[in-house]
Amino acid sequence: MKHLILWLSATLLAAVAFGGCTKYVVRDPVVYQTELNQYDAWATKQAELLRGFVTDHCVCTDGKFTDKRCGKAADFILTVETRAAPNKERMLILAGIKEGELEETPPAIPLNSTLCLPTSETPEAPKTEGGE
């Protein structure tokens, strides 16, 4: 009997010593969710505002934005619009705050060209002093 108890103790100790351990953070679920909502709102509102600027001022040639900054802005808008909600849901499920299964495949982010304004609809550039 003593041997069995010793063997069990040794096995458990070895499992703890060599098994390694992962650090986990324990948070207040209400505060955590409020923070998450805040970051989510920052991103989604920003994307919404930016969409207006891109669709009003950016133009494309052959399905590509003529200004590289417009392409980057489109990337941001489309990624946030497509992924913010499912990513937030996954965070809540992983944190144990919400019940559900994780989707295996992320939703596809539309191509930047979906935000393109054809060259023929180029908005008139604001005139600058003295020039062009």
Added chain:
Amino acid sequence: MDFKQLLDNLLPIIGQAGVDTLQDLFNDLAADQDKPWAQMALALLADAIEEHGMAGIEMARKAIESLFNDEVPNIDWASPRTASDFVWKLQSAEAEEKSAARDFFVKMGDVLGNVAAGIIKGLIIAT
């Protein structure tokens, strides 16, 4: 994306010498290139090089290495699309780990339960 496609895309950015260097580095990894994590690492690498040229290789390496050291990877330089895919994969990996851990603890509980029952039974017989 595979290594060949990545290298083809990078040729105008890093030149033939850079591509040759990467080709050598990738030889050891080629067998795993279809696995989801390899695909993710490739996408990160492609983004890093597109934004920062050859210096991007080191940035991508650090991000990937951080994961194995339980450190938060810096992927601020990645495109939102790649960063989002990366986080998605991390979340899936966490879920899988949790599920595997849960299965492990259930099995361990069963085994320990049987052992405990055996000990009690042995004690009863001994007394």
